[in-house]
Amino acid sequence: MVRGRISVAFQHTFGEATLPLLISAFRSRHPGAVFTLSQGSRNACLEELAAGEADLALTAPVGADGTHLQSAPLYREPLRLVVHHSHPLAGRQSAALPDIRTEPFVALEPGYGMRSLTDALFREAGYRPRIAFESQDSHTVRGLVSAGLGVSILPPGGDAPGRTVSPETGNLGWAEVPLDSPLAFREVGLSWRRRKTGAEPVPVRLFRDMVVGEGPQLLAGLVRQRTG
Structure with missing residues (x-):
């Protein structure tokens, strides 16, 4: 059992289940470990890591290996088209990016x-989308779609509010449609700074080793639930 502080920078979408599951597994073995958490965009998380303000960064896409950075993938999940529940594409078996060319x-x-991933998808499709809104939070994006204010591309929403339409919420509601594109996925992974042998704090090394070695199995049930 070890004691010490572990600083993790992570994207907002991993705060509901992914990171809590990993921390819970580690704390069951090392209850004395203390975590400092910082949320932000992918770029902000990797900048914190590079500056030494965080020990580890949980991001998607995974940070690229380099002279000062090392990363490991944990899991991959599909990206889906998100539309208002009454949209003509709702209920389709699949959709392609040309289907939403004229949509806000x-x-x-x-x-x-997610912005870097959607930009890549639209480059592959050969056009720029007509952006109606920009947000810092996927819940807000899903809410705007739920109100019929545009379409979006997001990871699976699981049981996020709005998936089940009810009289209490009026006409709010969204539906997910599988995207027909080889780029329609995101890979989630952990990144850390390269350090001299022995320079990495023991709690950080143990948590990193657990996440890299056991994370895919620990998170497998969550991934199945979200993508099923």
Whole structure:
């Protein structure tokens, strides 16, 4: 059992289940470990890591290996088209990016992981979307779509509010449609700074080793639930 502080920077979407599951597994073995958490965009998380303000960063896409950075993938999940529940594409078996060429698009702001992924998808499709709103939070993006203010592309929402339409919420509601594109996925992973042998604090090394070695199995049930 070890004691000590572990600082993790992570994107907002991993705060509901992914990171809590990993911390819970580690704390069951090392209850004396203390975590300092920082949320932000993908770019902000990796900047904190590079500056030494965080020990680890949980992001999607995974940070690229380099001279000062090392990373490991944990899992991959599909990206889906999110539309208002009454949209003509709702209920389709799949959709392609040309299907939404004229639609107003609700995007994450530049610097966020999902923005880089959607930008790549639209480059592959050969056009720029007509961006109606930009947000810093995927819940807000989903809410704007739920109100019929545009379409978006997001990871699976699981049981996020709005998936089940009810009289109490009026006409609010969203539906997910699988995207027909080889780029329609995001890979989630952990990044850390390269350090001299023995320079990494023991609690940080143990948590990193657990996440990299056991994380895919620990998170497998969550991934199945979200993507099922």
